[in-house]
Amino acid sequence: LDPLVRYVIRREYTLRCMINARPTRLGMQSITEDHPCYTIKYLTNKPVNTFTKDQFLHLYQAVKDGLMTVEYSIDNKGISHTYADDIKRSYTRDEYSDNVLEWNKIRAMCIDLMLTKFLYPKFQRELEEILLDEAKQYVMKQCSKCLNDWIKMAPYRLSNDENVTSISDAGVRVLSISYSTDPDDVSFAVILSSEGQVMDFIRLPNIMLRDNYSPENRTKKDKDFDAIREFIKQRVPDVICIGVESRDAFYLRTRLEKMVSDLQHxxxxxxxxxxxxxxxxxxxxxxxxxxxxxxxxSDFRDYPSKLRQAISQGR
Structure with missing residues (x-):
């Protein structure tokens, strides 16, 4: 096949290609309002260049999961004239002898075979890879931006240390608390030096127990808060940080603020x-x-994951 013909058809396929999508029987049940494919559940003649962000990635994954079926088309549904007809004009001779008419039919059959069996499937795979790559690049950029927002956090400084240029100069000690939403999991509180080194830590196995369930739970929970109080008295941190796992973080903050207020009094x-x-x-x-x-x-080989989390968020 002439490379120029392949180039022109590839260009036109990329510009004209549209996607028609329908949910499968499983997709009808699974794709609800909270599913990322809900807004593209039904597609008719949607140009591929109108996909934005990670839409195509969600669509591709839904097809792999058997939730949707996708059809690539270069021609609008309901219109009899096709792109193949435009190509056939260039290879059809405008004569009326029987031989010429027969050759025109053979040429038309060859063009249909060339497009439907060879070029369109190949260009569809190429276009799918391009759309997937663009969607993945978007996801990676968003992840990179999100990670950058996480790590560009400035160190905590006391309000009377405005001229201090580094956290080590300020000598800020941080008490970091990492709790688990699972009551059976152990929470931790760790005190970090101004250089981010672990000075001490305590286990808090009962801090997330529901104290309204039984007096025993309330007693165990109060015992953990008493341990935090003694820990604060011994180490005297400059700031306390609580990792937000759920709305329980607001309860912990309120109780710790009252504890700190009582200590100051x-x-x-x-x-x-x-x-x-x-x-x-x-x-x-x-x-x-x-x-x-x-x-x-490798840094804290003997520490559990929740304690390493407390150290990292304190740093």
């Missing part, structure tokens, strides 16, 4: 602090990545 060493200890909420996504990474495991 009752304990002389807390009254002499340059400023009150703040209790902050922080995102846990980056800390979770670190806790399960090879770097985190």
């Amino acid at each position: 009752d304990e002389e060493q807390f009254q002499n602090l340059p400023e009150p200890i703040k209790v902050l909420l922080c995102d846990t996504e980056l800390a979770k990545i670190y806790s399960k990474s090879r770097k985190g495991e």
Whole structure:
């Protein structure tokens, strides 16, 4: 086949190609309003160049999962005139002898065979790979942007240390608390030095128990909060951070703020602090990545994942 013909047809296929999509019987049940393919559940003559962001990636995955069927078409449905007819004009002789008419039919058959059996399937695979690559590039850029937003966090500084240029100069000690939404899992509180080194940590196995279920749960939970109180008295952090896993983080912040307020009222060493200890909420996504990474495991080989998460979010 002439390379120029292949080039022209590929270009036209890319410009004209449209997608028709329908859900399968399984897709009718599975693709609900919270499914990413809900807005593209039914497609008719949708040009491929109108797909945005990661739409095609979701569509491709739905096809692999058997939730949708997709048909690629270069011609509008309902219109008898096709792109193949335009090509046939270039190879048809405008004569009326029987031989010429027969040759025109043979040429038309060859063009149909060339397009439907060879070129269109090949160009469809190429176009699908291009659309997939564009969608994946978008996802990677979004992940990169999200990761950049996570790691560009500035270090915590005391309000009276505005001229301090580094956290090590400020000498800020951080108490980081990482809890689990599973009551059977162990939570941890860790105190970090100004260089991010672990000074001490405590286990909090009962801090997430529901105290309204039984008096025994309430007693165990209060015991963990008493342990945190003693931990704060011993180490005197400059700031307390709580990783947000659920709405329970707001409850923990409220209770810790009351605890810190009581300490500042009752304990002389807390009254002499340059400023009150703040209790902050922080995102846990980056800390979770670190806790399960090879770097985190090599740095703290003997520590459980939840404790590594507390260390990372404190840093």
